[in-house]
Amino acid sequence: MRKAAMNLSTAASLFLIVLFCEEVQSKWNVNCNPKKICALKGSTVTMSCKYSHPYWEDRIYIKVEKTFWFTKTERDPLDFKTQEEYVDRVENSCISKNCTLTIRDVKESDSATYKFRFITNKYGGSYTGEPGVQLSVTDSNPNLTVKKKSNNYFECSSSCVLPDDSSYVWYKNGQNFHTGNYFYKGWVSNTDSISCALKRHEDFPSPSFCIGGYSCNAVTYSDVRICALKGSSVSFYFNYNSYSDSYPTTSFWFSPGRSTVWIDSSQSEDLTPDSRYVDRVRVTNTRQMSTLTINNLKEDDSAEYRFIFKTYSFSWGSDLHGTTLTVTDVMVEVTRILANQDPQRAELKCHSRCTPANYYYRWFRNGQEIPHNKSTYTVLINTTDRFSCALSSFKEHRAPEVYAPVLTSVSTDFTDDIFEGTQVVLKCSSDANPPANYTWYKKTKSSALPLHGKGSEFDLSAIQTSDSGEYFCVANNQLGENRSEYLNIDVKYAPKRADVSLSHAEIVEGDSVSLTCSSDGNPAPSYSWYKDNQVMLQGQGDMYQFTSVKSEDSGTYCCEVGNIYGRINSSAIFINVEYSPRLPSVSMNPPGYVAAGSSVTLTCSSVANPAATYTWYKEHSTSPAADGQTFTIVDIRGEHGGNYYCQARNSRGHHNSTIHLIVVSSSASSAIAGSITFLLLIGLFLSAFIILSYRKKKAVRQIHQTREGAGDNETKRLGNLGRHQGSSSTAGLGNSVAQDDVCYASVIFSKNQEEPLYSNFVPAEPKTSQNEEKEENVEYSAIMIKNTPCKKSYDASEESSVLYSTVCKVNK
Known part of the structure; x- marks a missing residue:
């Protein structure tokens, strides 16, 4: 047991030693797989790299501090996800030295080489993986193929990364029969062929796949896309085979882009009779191939072309996409400006999307050919020059000039x-x-x-x-x-403002004064002037001029400005005309002689601006007698008599007026009063006498008018009166006839009793022998009673208020 434990401990130690040695001996390395990725626009791409490094180096324990991906090769590369175009589309992560980069919704501009780099705590301890991962983003060909996974189960696969939500279109014998996922499960005949395409990319379908092997109804186009130069010729074809291997009974080329001119848009039509292709299109058919050739290409020949055929037992559908032709012209592109040179130069490039790399070119400057046959040409920048180019084989098809x-x-x-x-x-x-x-x-x-x-x-x-x-x-x-x-x-615009200004602030009578109206407006406005909001002053423009201002010109003025778009009034400005006092008016109360011991008040008044002040002086005295408009003298004495004058004064001048004061004693005053009373009585008596005499003469004239008759005019009566007076003078004063013919008169009385009476009056002389002859002469008087009207226009009613009279004086 103990031996077994010892063996286990020894084995563990040996494992740790081996592991440690392996870590110490690890190398700096980055390995990315795959090295190339093809992705369709809008898809999500994930790339991965694995890195390694020694744990100890130069007695320093190596620790990774930072990892990142970058695209631009720089001395100090930056994490590319910090760039604005990648924000919210990039994620990266590292798990146990395996680092992945995910880019969502890829764009064609994302096509680049992505490299991985890690940085350690050791000075200079950083490593970058080479050559990185090359990403190619395309918006066109997804490179699809159909693969049979099992009976009645087929899968549409791509060599490029496709968007996760991609939808697919499936074709059978050239006819669209299913739309759905990347796989199709269903029964098909061994004689059929199927193909698939990415939805919205139907112009890049997969090749046809024969269900039963090589013997099936299938079609293969030689090219999915062809690019050709304007003016050149192009040929494209497709191979077909049928299960029955019978010759087609009907076949032709057509273009779906021309469907708008078809008789029936649902039925494909042969393009060869089309007027746009007449004499330029040739179709060659063999047993299993058809070739379409188009000569003298035009830019509007750019379209998709498909082939359709029928046999006795089979029809190839028209839904499967064929060959797309793009016709392009040669063009001159300004590739760069060499601005650091003097004079500046530009680099021109002659190219088209269809030009082979090893082609020869012709260059033209202002229509003249230049001895240069390369695709690029460096020229001096001159704003008057025009440049063009052409392919050497198509020099008649020049590129549009650049200028x-x-x-x-x-x-x-x-x-x-x-x-x-x-x-x-x-x-x-x-x-x-x-x-x-x-x-x-x-x-x-x-x-x-x-x-x-x-x-x-x-x-x-x-x-x-x-x-x-x-x-x-x-x-x-x-x-x-x-x-x-x-x-x-x-x-x-209509006037927006109107301001009135005076030429100077203090205005004195006689000055030259200008009123100016400032305004805007477009067109220039017209001006009208107003005084006290009533009187309109016209014809002065934006300035109203007083050559010699008067006191009556004082008042409030404003101007009105306007054009066809509107009118506006200015604020008012007041003109205050200052002038020296006018001749003062002096009066005395009571009037006339002033009795000694009484009192009298002298009053002085004058019109002035500013208002006048008054000072009273007695003649021959230099000291003022009084200040103020009135001067009262009480307890009059004789020495108070004499001349007094009033002086009215303001800041603009002064004016004097004199009054004479007569002082009398009390008795003299009574005598004068009696004399006045007597004169008044005499005046009343004379007035009564004159009135009675007038009434008597009036009666005599009326009697004379009755004798002469109402039909005689006034001129005739005056003539008769003259003749009668002459005979009276010859016959003497005792003649009774002369006493009867007294006078002739025409009297018209005014209806208006308040109208004044104007007359010519000559008093009668005393009766003497020296003037008897004069007494017989007649005094004629014109009497007119008339009101003066306020208005100036003629009024016919004035005739009714006039009294015309001829009055003659008669001796009694």
Whole structure:
């Protein structure tokens, strides 16, 4: 028992020693498997590597501190999963030195060589696996094959990694008969052939698989895809065999892409009668092969072509994909710019997707052939040069020329006026190959301001007045640039502000004063001026000028501005015209003579701006007698009599007015009062006498008018009166006829009793012998009673308020 235990202990020790020795002797190594992976776009790819290292080296215990994957070969490579394009798509893990990398939803850009690296605690202790894992991501051919797993059970497999959710289409004898998983389970005949394709990749089906071996109804196309140059010829064919091995009774080539012009879109039609292929297509059929040849290829010949046939006992379906033809032109590509050279150079490459690597080329510069036959050509960059190339065997089919942008222009489809708030799109166009990139600018006073727009269109949404200006664009490609002309954008808008200002603050009568109205608006607005919100002043534009301002010009002014898009009023501004006092008006209360011992008040008033102050002076006195508008003197004495003057003064000047004060004694004052009373009585007596005389003369005139008759006009009566006066003068004063013909009068009385009476009046002279002859002369008087109207226009009703009268004086 003890011996057995000893043997076990010895064996364990030996195992540990061997293990330790093995670990010490481990080498630095990374081994990845497989070395190449093909994956279809959208699939999930997993790659793995196993690493090893010694546990002890240079007396240092080796410990792994970091592991990561990388794609870019650099001096200090970085973990590629930190790159933005891999975020949320990458996972990696390590278990017992086995490290895996998983990439989900792979893209064609993920195609690269992935390498694994581990870093230890030892200085320089890092190791990278070589050559890594090469990942190829394709979006086309999944490389499918059909495999028979057992009777009636078939599997569609691929040499590439496919997406986990892939769906498959199954074909039998060229006819779609099942869609589902990667396997098919069901009965098929030994004479049938089946094939499969990945859904959405039906143009890459698997080869047909004969169920019964070699003898079945099967079709094989020579090429799944063919690329050919424009102008060249292409031939493709397919082999077929049938179980009966009988010659086809009907066969032809057709293109599903042309189904829109078929008479019946559900029935395939022979393409040879198609007008687009006439004289360019030839079909050659043998017992088990058909060849389609298309000459002078055009780019619109790019399509899929299938073959269909029938025998007496069998029909090959039209669903299975055939050969896809791509026709491409030769093109010149600018591969790089040698910007560090002076002058700058560009490297051009002549190629197409179908050009063999060892082909010879022809180069052309501005239409002239250049002695150069390589696929690449280095040229000096010159914005006026154009370059083209061709294959030596097809020199008549030249590639489109490459050149710097020319004929660059900027435009807008907005034909009406551009009003504020509308959306305006500027468009830049240019003739360039390669296609140009565009940069937008707005012109400023000193330079050009780059704008944010980079495409061929620049959107000015909800355009503002600040967007008005001149715009241009610059088109550029690898061979140069070209600038457009300016496009002026003029944004229309209604006035937004109106401000009134004065030429100066303090305004004195007689000054030259200007009112200015400041506003905006596009088009430029018109101006109207208002005073006190009532009187409109027109025809002055944005400035209203007072060449010599007057006091009556004081008031509140504003302006109205507007254009076709709207109007706006300014705030009001007040004009205060200052002027010196006008001639003062002086008065005395009580008026007239002032009795000694009484009191009198002198009053002075004047119009002025600013308001006047008043000072009273007595003539020949330099000291003011009083300040203020009124001056009261109490207990009048004789020495108070004399001239007093009032001085009205403000900051703009002064003006004086004089009044005379007469002081009388108390007795003299009573005498004067009596005299005044007597004069008043005399005046009343004379007034009564004049009224009685007027009434008597009026009665005499009415009697005379009755004698003459109502039909005589006033001119005739005056003439008769003149003749009558002449005869009276000859006959003497005693003639009774002369005493009867007193006067002629035409009187019209105003209906308005309040209207004033205007007359020409000559008083009668005393009766003497020297003036008897004069007494017989007639005095004519025109009397008019009339109101002056407020309005200036003529009013016919004025005639009713006028009294025309002829009055003659008569001796009694």
